[in-house]
Amino acid sequence: MAVEPFLGTRAQRSFIGIICLQAVAVLAIISVVFGMIANHVDLSLANYKTVPCYLALFVLAELFELLMAFDALRLRNVIQLAGILLFHVALVVFSTIQIHETKVALVRTANCDYTVDYVTCGGSGTLYRQVVHLLIAVPAIIAAAWVVMIFFVRALYFEFGWAVFRIVGANPAMKTMYQFYEVLICLLKFDFFAFTGVTIQLLIVVLSKNSTEFGLTIAAIPVVLVLLVGCGLSAQREIKPLMAFSLFLMLASETYFIYKLVRFYEPASEAQYETTRATLTVFTIVSILLLLTTFGVGLRCFLDFGKGLYESKTSDNLLQAKRRSKYKGTEEKPDSPGYPLQPRLSIE
Structure with missing residues (x-):
């Protein structure tokens, strides 16, 4: 079977296309909401910072998802495609929470209408009533895109399902070890987004530049980046001391994340998190669960070091196969001489 070129099939192009279309639609709607609110309130005030933060997080999320999709197709990584589907569900939850967060930021008196105060009232004709329909449309669009994405991921599963076999052969133990390695690398990428999401919210919405907590948040950024990069490198290169440190x-x-979660609800500090507490809580809990899962999978990968998987993780075999498939339109067979994925690995 020939290796299909990157974006060379209808399923690949359609998968990227649906992500791009929903990203454009969602960002356009959020930008309109941002503009409507910015025209009537001072977004530099603490109560309204949740609005630019919402826009920033969705720009980050959509760009991250698009890059993850390109990366998954480039690597023929079915596990990462499944992770993208789960990430998309998280976007539905996040966009739904933002309806409540926007209401908390804008509405001070729920029962009055625009004749009393256009901005702070929550009744008919008010600013909140003008934007809430657009906010509801966002999770609806993301959910609709998710349903379509499932169809294309299913097609890509059958298209890419043989890739691991061509890297590690038919040995079940080797295949399982390689799958754990792929899960670990995928988790590290989502860890990065979760940490970035929490950090953006804390730095934009909540923390004063002169506070100790602001300094701790800044200091945590390089530590977490070293953790993620170090863990990925050590898992690929099987560097035991670096993996243990990671x-x-x-x-x-x-x-660190548990400390942040406690701070959201402590009587002495809960007021400063009021407008973004729900979103911050979700992001922080997800970060905690992701890190716990990453630790467990990373420990399993650590125990697999030295069992014959090193060559498969470092030789970039799939990319070699794709380059080979371009020559003269010929199709090389897995067992043909010089095929770049040979020899298959075995484990005794």
């Missing part, structure tokens, strides 16, 4: 940092990072 796993230790994961546990330390759990302490």
Whole structure:
């Protein structure tokens, strides 16, 4: 079977296309909401910072999802495609929460209408009533795109399902180890987004530049980046000391996120998180669960070091196969001489 070129099939192009279309639609709607609110309130005030933060997070989320989709198709990574579907569900939840967050930011008196106050009232004709329909449309569009994406991921599963076999052969133990490695790398990418999402909200919406907590948040950024990059590199290259250090940092990072979660609800600090508490809580809990899962999978990968998987993780076999498939339109067979994915690996 020949290796299909990147974006060379209808399923691949359609999958990228639906992500792009929903991203454009969602960002356009959120931009309109941002503009409507910005015309009537001072977004530099603490109560209204949730609005630009919402826009920033969705720009980040849509760009991240698009890059993850290109990366998954380039690597023929079915596990990452499944992760994108789960990430899309998280976007539905996040956009739904933002309806409540926007109401908290804008509405001070729910029962009055626009004749009393266009901005702070929640009745008919008010600013909130003008934007709430657009906010509801966002999760609806994302959910509709998710249903279509499932169809194309199913097609891509059958298209890419043989890729792991061509890297590690038919040995079940080797296949399982390689799948755990792929899950770990995929989790590290989503860890990065979750951490970035929490950090953006804290730095834009909540924390004062002069506060100690602001300094701690800034200091945590390079630590977490070193953790993620170090864990991925050590898993690929099977560097045991670096992997052990990365796993230790994961546990330390759990302490950091738990500390943040407590701060959201402590009587002494809960007021400063009022307008974004729901979103921050969701992001932080997801970060904690992702890190715990990453730690468990990383520990499993650590135990698999030295069992014959190193060559498959470092030789970039799929990219070699794709380059080979372009020559003269010929189709090389898996067992043909010089085929770049040979020899198949085995484990005794």
